[in-house]
Amino acid sequence: MLRIRQRVDADISTVVGWIADADALNMFTGPRLVWPLTIDQLAAMTATDAVSAWVMIDDRADVIGHFDLALDEGTARIGRVIVDPSRRGRGYGSALVRLAIEEARALGARALTLNVVADNAPAIATYERAGFQQLPMSDRPDVRTMALTL
Numbered sequence: 001m002l003r004i005r006q007r008v009d010a011d012i013s014t015v016v017g018w019i020a021d022a023d024a025l026n027m028f029t030g031p032r033l034v035w036p037l038t039i040d041q042l043a044a045m046t047a048t049d050a051v052s053a054w055v056m057i058d059d060r061a062d063v064i065g066h067f068d069l070a071l072d073e074g075t076a077r078i079g080r081v082i083v084d085p086s087r088r089g090r091g092y093g094s095a096l097v098r099l100a101i102e103e104a105r106a107l108g109a110r111a112l113t114l115n116v117v118a119d120n121a122p123a124i125a126t127y128e129r130a131g132f133q134q135l136p137m138s139d140r141p142d143v144r145t146m147a148l149t150l
Contacts, residue, residue, distance in 0.1 A: 004099045007053035012039045015066045027117055028082050056096045065096040076109035093126045105150050112148045
């Protein structure tokens with residue numbers, strides 16, 4: 001059974017290890033961080049009370065995925081979504097998104113938004129299956145903004 005728990009410092013090195021190159025880093029965080037990704041860079045992104053970082057684990061407590069949530073006046077924003085590359089293609093992305101939606105609701109959010117790199121078709125398809133809709137606006141042409149009413 002898959003579940004989430006708040007990320008602890010020991011999880012950060014696992015997640016950083018999933019980022020194989022600059023392209024993978026861009027898919028994970030956009031242009032906000034620089035290659036090579038370090039533990040300190042990722043830790044600093046969530047070093048605020050407004051952002052909570054989560055990992056998805058299996059029955060053996062192996063870390064399979066990661067996301068963070070930022071809550072602002074009833075709207076949560078999901079970011080830094082990734083599944084262990086060795087486990088992709090097995091439905092873990094859908095499970096991770098479902099659990100992120102449940103956590104956003106538990107935190108009191110009424111809507112959930114995200115940005116996704118425009119050419120990340122697998123991620124966009126996963127979000128659409130979960131009920132997210134693409135919004136017409138985006139700050140950048142290489143990014144799609146998506147939203148889900150909770």
